[in-house]
Amino acid sequence: MSTTASRRSSSTLDTVRTLLERPLASYQLVLGTTGLLLGLGLIMVLSASSVFALRVYGNSFEIFGRQAIFAVVGLVAMVIAMRIPLARVRQLARPALLVVVLLIGLTFTPLGMDINGNRNWIPLFAGFNLQPSEFAKLAIVLWIADLYTRRHRHLGTPRYVITPVVPIAGAVSGLVVFQKDLGTAVILFAIIAGMLWVAGLPLKPMLGFGAGLVVLLLFFVATAQHRVDRFMSFLNPMADPEQSGYQAIKAMMGFARGGFWGLGLGSSRQKWGALPEAHTDFILAVIGEELGLAGSLVILVLFCLLAYTGFRIAHRSRDRFARYLAAGITIWLTTQAVINIGMVLGMLPVIGVPLPLISYGGSSMIATLAALGLLANCATTEPGAARALSTSRRAKARKKQRTVGR
Numbered sequence: 001m002s003t004t005a006s007r008r009s010s011s012t013l014d015t016v017r018t019l020l021e022r023p024l025a026s027y028q029l030v031l032g033t034t035g036l037l038l039g040l041g042l043i044m045v046l047s048a049s050s051v052f053a054l055r056v057y058g059n060s061f062e063i064f065g066r067q068a069i070f071a072v073v074g075l076v077a078m079v080i081a082m083r084i085p086l087a088r089v090r091q092l093a094r095p096a097l098l099v100v101v102l103l104i105g106l107t108f109t110p111l112g113m114d115i116n117g118n119r120n121w122i123p124l125f126a127g128f129n130l131q132p133s134e135f136a137k138l139a140i141v142l143w144i145a146d147l148y149t150r151r152h153r154h155l156g157t158p159r160y161v162i163t164p165v166v167p168i169a170g171a172v173s174g175l176v177v178f179q180k181d182l183g184t185a186v187i188l189f190a191i192i193a194g195m196l197w198v199a200g201l202p203l204k205p206m207l208g209f210g211a212g213l214v215v216l217l218l219f220f221v222a223t224a225q226h227r228v229d230r231f232m233s234f235l236n237p238m239a240d241p242e243q244s245g246y247q248a249i250k251a252m253m254g255f256a257r258g259g260f261w262g263l264g265l266g267s268s269r270q271k272w273g274a275l276p277e278a279h280t281d282f283i284l285a286v287i288g289e290e291l292g293l294a295g296s297l298v299i300l301v302l303f304c305l306l307a308y309t310g311f312r313i314a315h316r317s318r319d320r321f322a323r324y325l326a327a328g329i330t331i332w333l334t335t336q337a338v339i340n341i342g343m344v345l346g347m348l349p350v351i352g353v354p355l356p357l358i359s360y361g362g363s364s365m366i367a368t369l370a371a372l373g374l375l376a377n378c379a380t381t382e383p384g385a386a387r388a389l390s391t392s393r394r395a396k397a398r399k400k401q402r403t404v405g406r
Helices: 002-020 025-057 062-083 087-104 130-148 158-162 165-178 184-196 203-222 226-233 246-258 283-316 320-344 362-377 385-405
Strands: 111-115 120-125
Touching: 025 062, 025 283, 025 385, 062 130, 062 362, 087 120, 087 130, 087 165, 087 320, 087 362, 111 184, 120 283, 130 165, 130 184, 130 320, 130 362, 158 165, 158 283, 165 184, 184 203, 184 320, 203 226, 246 283, 283 320, 320 362
Parallel strands: none
Antiparallel strands: 111 120
């Protein structure tokens, strides 16, 4: 029996290995995980926001409808990002960073708007708002990837790795800090640190950068009492169960009620006003309550698969810019997912970071889908991928012509 089981296991591994060796494996994995996460996210936003939307807007589908619009716009951006030549993407890197900096600057003028104490929004129309700092994540990744591609012959010297990445990208991150958006600032600093590591910065400067970053973040936390309270509540949520520890406790209660299989889709009790931000930063708690540990593990596995695929592309790509770009996007999305999951589980302080493709939010959704489109684009630079994709598209076009001809 053990021999039979061993053969089946070996056969399964051989099948997986064969599938991963296909030229379009990474490309298809990016599209597949993106589609599954997006679909699950839309379903859970509908469930988690229905009560809040009915109470505030008089329509249970109001927030879901907005998220669906964001998803459509994001998918259009994703398709464009998949088709645009990477050489053209490189040309857009510096202008994109400049535009993002200008938009962030506008938030400090009367055009900016405060939401939940963070001044990082620009009102648009029909109740829609733009959050430039979400696009800063993609802009910084693009700019650093382009810079390191141009400097690849000099990256063995630490100063070429550090400058001007740390001063310029750090300044952009500093603007986000002044917006009082600690969560987005942490993600931006993580992107910078990750790209320094990818470029091969030696251990000692990396440790110095990391230590400086920790000191800076602790200083920022210490400048506001509500941030100190949140940080201390992470250590012991029960010390202040009605204020700073409230969200963490309610999230844990949701997971506890959900058990392994969950209460069923739409059956959450926390979303009835007990859990703040149930459809945004803390949507994973609603998933845990309604779909249980099983549903939460599905989300976790999909993010792990996306992270594996992104780093696989960065390792296998023949294009230097694509390697840096894929690594940067993967570092961004993986770090953001880890921080959000850790935050909801009470393992990290609450700093207001959305779960990519799952949490409600237009700017986050559009920026993330555009980035995933670029990641899929990078996947076509793997050996044999571009030819296989071209062959597949021609075959589909011929099949469509034959169908129309009938």
